[in-house]
Structures are given as C-alpha cells and as structure tokens.
Amino acid sequence: MKKRFSKSWIKSTQKRKQRKYRRNAPLHIVGKFMSVHLSKELRKKYGKRSIRVRKGDSVKITRGQFRKKTGKVVDVSLTRRKVYIEGIQQIKKDGTKSFYPLEPSNLMITSLELGDKIRKEKLEKKNAP
Numbered sequence: 001m002k003k004r005f006s007k008s009w010i011k012s013t014q015k016r017k018q019r020k021y022r023r024n025a026p027l028h029i030v031g032k033f034m035s036v037h038l039s040k041e042l043r044k045k046y047g048k049r050s051i052r053v054r055k056g057d058s059v060k061i062t063r064g065q066f067r068k069k070t071g072k073v074v075d076v077s078l079t080r081r082k083v084y085i086e087g088i089q090q091i092k093k094d095g096t097k098s099f100y101p102l103e104p105s106n107l108m109i110t111s112l113e114l115g116d117k118i119r120k121e122k123l124e125k126k127n128a129p
Contacts, residue, residue, distance in 0.1 A: 022081075030078050036107045046123045053083055053104055056113030061088070063106035070110060074099060083107060 005024040012018060022033065036053040039060070043049060053059065053076055060070045071085040082101035089097040114120045 027078055030081065033081055034076060034078065034083075034104050036083075036104050036109050039108055039110050042109060042112065048123070051109065051112070051123070053107065053109065054113060054116075054119075056115065057109050058111040059083070059085060059107045060110050061085070061102065061106060062108050064102070066100065066102075077101070 005021070005026060009017075009021055012021075025033070031052060034052050035050040036057075036059065037043075037050045038046065038048060053073060055073050055076060057073045058070060059073060061067055066088050069088060071087045073083055074086050075084040076082075077084070080101065081104070083104050084099035084101060088100045088102070090100045091097055112119075112123075114123075
C-alpha cells in the first residue's frame with residue numbers, strides 16, 4: 001500500500017504532488033504552514049522573517065477583501081489551516097455573523113503575544129549572538 005505522507009519528499013513541480021503533501025501532512029508539519037511574516041520593526045528586533053501565529057497576536061491583513069485591517073487573533077485552526085481575527089466577520093443569509101477564515105500567508109504580525117516564556121526564550125535566543 002502506498003503511504004499517504006512521505007517524510008523524504010522534498011519538492012516537485014507537479015501541483016498534484018504539492019497538494020497531496022500539504023493535504024496529508026501530519027500536525028507537526030502543518031504547524032510550519034501556519035507561519036506568518038513579521039512586520040519590519042519586529043523583523044529587525046528579533047532577527048527572524050516569520051514566526052508561527054498564535055492566539056493573542058495582533059495581525060494586519062495584506063490580501064483579500066479585508067485588506068489593511070488589523071485585529072487580534074481569536075483562533076488558529078491547524079486542521080483547516082486558517083486563522084480567525086477579532087472584528088473580521090461575514091454575515092450569513094440568516095443574519096448571523098461568523099468569523100471569516102483567513103490564510104496565514106495573507107497576514108503580517110504587528111505585535112506578538114509573549115505570555116508564553118518558551119516562545120519568548122526562543123525569540124530572544126535567535127537574537128542574542
């Protein structure tokens with residue numbers, strides 16, 4: 001039987017193989033797909049280009065119908081690979097509101113939530129030497 005996911009897979013020009021890799025990836029690899037670019041100030045401060053988004057981070061939307069709007073991250077769905085932001089909602093036909101799912105690649109982190117000491121240490125460690 002063929003494996004659904006291969007750790008040795010590196011890259012392919014075929015879209016079907018790229019989609020298969022992303023679709024069947026285990027959660028520890030899906031976490032890497034949830035990386036979001038840092039703003040210029042944060043990039044300079046921490047010496048990193050992107051970091052995994054988490055609940056509490058402030059982000060700016062760079063693409064789509066909600067472009068240039070900012071808000072705090074309310075939820076991050078690893079299984080759906082989407083991010084939900086406070087104040088960014090869609091109105092359904094029955095009049096109820098629901099959070100609008102956004103791709104992490106269409107966001108930019110403007111301020112980090114550093115309540116977790118492990119995350120803080122990881123950022124500081126990169127910047128130290």
